Amino acid sequence: DAGVTQSPTHLIKTRGQQVTLRCSPKSGHDTVSWYQQALGQGPQFIFQYYEEEERQRGNFPDRFSGHQFPNYSSELNVNALLLGDSALYLCASSLRPEEAFFGQGTRLTVV
Amino acid sequence: AQSVTQLDSQVPVFEEAPVELRCNYSSSVSVYLFWYVQYPNQGLQLLLKYLSGSTLVKGINGFEAEFNKSQTSFHLRKPSVHISDTAEYFCAVSDQGGSEKLVFGKGTKLTVNP
Numbered sequence: 001d002a003g004v005t006q007s008p009t010h011l012i013k014t015r016g017q018q019v020t021l022r023c024s025p026k027s028g029h030d031t032v033s034w035y036q037q038a039l040g041q042g043p044q045f046i047f048q049y050y051e052e053e054e055r056q057r058g059n060f061p062d063r064f065s066g067h068q069f070p071n072y073s074s075e076l077n078v079n080a081l082l083l084g085d086s087a088l089y090l091c092a093s094s095l096r097p098e099e100a101f102f103g104q105g106t107r108l109t110v111v
Numbered sequence: 112a113q114s115v116t117q118l119d120s121q122v123p124v125f126e127e128a129p130v131e132l133r134c135n136y137s138s139s140v141s142v143y144l145f146w147y148v149q150y151p152n153q154g155l156q157l158l159l160k161y162l163s164g165s166t167l168v169k170g171i172n173g174f175e176a177e178f179n180k181s182q183t184s185f186h187l188r189k190p191s192v193h194i195s196d197t198a199e200y201f202c203a204v205s206d207q208g209g210s211e212k213l214v215f216g217k218g219t220k221l222t223v224n225p
Contacts, residue, residue, distance in 0.1 A: 031211060033212065033213075035213075040217075041217055042115075042203075042215030043201070043213070043215050045213065048212060058212070090154055090155065094211055097207075098143050098160060098205070100213060102155040103154050104153055104154040
């Protein structure tokens with residue numbers, strides 16, 4: 001089992017651009033959550049997908065959007081990038097509420 | 112809504128010494144409690160979790176934590192640390208209603224010195 005895999009591992013974007021991050025959940029997991037971890041901070045919940053629908057959303061602007069595919073993989077899209085969007089983006093997958101497995105993250109740098 | 116406070120941002124200790132990382136939480140509903148570890152440039156790895164039952168929870172790498180409902184605390188302990196335990200540690204909560212959303216503290220940087 002490959003666990004949760006995220007791609008790419010690093011990327012650099014320019015202010016105003018758009019970015020798409022990808023996540024493949026652990027085998028058999030049907031729920032995917034995304035978190036943003038700014039430097040020196042704990043992860044903050046962005047949103048969660050289940051059965052291809054956004055089930056919960058944290059306090060993030062509409063520039064952050066996502067998608068879940070029938071195979072449970074997921075994408076996080078961020079439009080009109082700001083310098084403050086620079087962070088480690090973590091994907092977590094789960095089958096039960098009390099068990100989340102995290103990927104290694106995507107480090108996004110906005111310049 | 113839940114919140115988590117990790118009382119120490121940095122904890123330096125010597126190798127083979129005991130350590131305690133403190134975590135307090137606030138919630139109006141029953142919660143699940145978690146400790147995660149993050150090594151540099153890595154994702155989060157689950158150390159241990161409290162769901163119900165015994166308040167003393169044992170996890171991986173010799174760590175344990177005790178749930179104290181009256182003090183709303185979930186402190187992490189290890190009797191003897193190793194250099195390899197140097198990492199960032201995060202306490203997190205989720206509500207037992209099944210939302211699966213984790214609320215994290217700001218983390219405690221544990222540095223183990225020789």
